[in-house]
Amino acid sequence: MITPTELISRARSAGRAALDEPSGKALLAAYGIAVPRSVVVAGAAEVNGELARLKAPFVVKVISTDILHKSDAGGVKVNLRTTTEAADAIRAMMRQPAIAEARIDGFLVEEMAPAGQEMVIGGLRDAHFGPLVMVGLGGIFVEVLADVAFRICPITPLDAEEMLAELKGAAILDGARGKKPLPKAAIIDTLLKMGGAGGLLMRHAADIKETDINPLIVSETGAVAVDARFILT
Ligand code: ADP
Ligand code: MG
Numbered sequence: 001m002i003t004p005t006e007l008i009s010r011a012r013s014a015g016r017a018a019l020d021e022p023s024g025k026a027l028l029a030a031y032g033i034a035v036p037r038s039v040v041v042a043g044a045a046e047v048n049g050e051l052a053r054l055k056a057p058f059v060v061k062v063i064s065t066d067i068l069h070k071s072d073a074g075g076v077k078v079n080l081r082t083t084t085e086a087a088d089a090i091r092a093m094m095r096q097p098a099i100a101e102a103r104i105d106g107f108l109v110e111e112m113a114p115a116g117q118e119m120v121i122g123g124l125r126d127a128h129f130g131p132l133v134m135v136g137l138g139g140i141f142v143e144v145l146a147d148v149a150f151r152i153c154p155i156t157p158l159d160a161e162e163m164l165a166e167l168k169g170a171a172i173l174d175g176a177r178g179k180k181p182l183p184k185a186a187i188i189d190t191l192l193k194m195g196g197a198g199g200l201l202m203r204h205a206a207d208i209k210e211t212d213i214n215p216l217i218v219s220e221t222g223a224v225a226v227d228a229r230f231i232l233t
Helices: 004-013 021-030 044-053 083-094 157-165 170-174 184-195
Strands: 038-041 058-063 076-080 106-111 117-126 130-137 148-152 208-219 222-225 228-232
Touching: 004 021, 004 228, 021 038, 021 058, 021 228, 038 044, 044 083, 044 106, 058 083, 076 083, 083 106, 117 148, 117 184, 130 157, 130 184, 148 157, 157 170, 157 184, 184 208, 184 222
Parallel strands: none
Antiparallel strands: 038 106, 058 076, 058 106, 117 130, 117 208, 130 148, 208 222, 208 228
């Protein structure tokens, strides 16, 4: 298996300023963070053989350094029930204008994470304080309300717990509106694997300029990082 350091140096020697999604997820997985099982295919024709190892429903995503927001480009399709639907989704994607004109590195086909609350975990490097870790509830909580909590790394389990408690939307984690409470332990565990002592952000502080897991999907079954972006220094 490729080591985290190799993942980063390979991207650098290919002249990339960021890790592609499969590499980003491999980096997360190396630190014990759950990511969907996946395969990378070059095109629709490869889907049949490769997908045998995965369990439906599938998600298909375009892999391209030219495309930052895959959904905006028509480059994400979820809830695909069969290999035929996955292959069709790739063909349809290749016809999307923003994708047709981009340099494509392939397509990521992965398993759907169990439905749950979308959260965001981020990291960035401050010139004075070094790595910082951030957490927020997904969607409008982060984008519109800027309801996020930051700490300087390395964080302790208590720090992680306090970060969650200080979110304005914290009640959602306790099971607002008749929903089941979410496993905070799984979120705290992911925060520590990112921002704790010996975590990803500390170990790779010199290489990572900015990162986000957006979203981390949290359900009764745990927390899964379904998108990963790493910008290198
Ligand atoms: P981008 O942020 O580049 O548009 P994402 O990879 O975040 O693309 O996918 C867009 C959305 O699709 C996610 O926010 C999530 O709601 C959903 N999604 C993506 N991958 C999965 C997955 N493996 N399981 C469940 N939902 C997913
Ligand atoms: Mg995303």
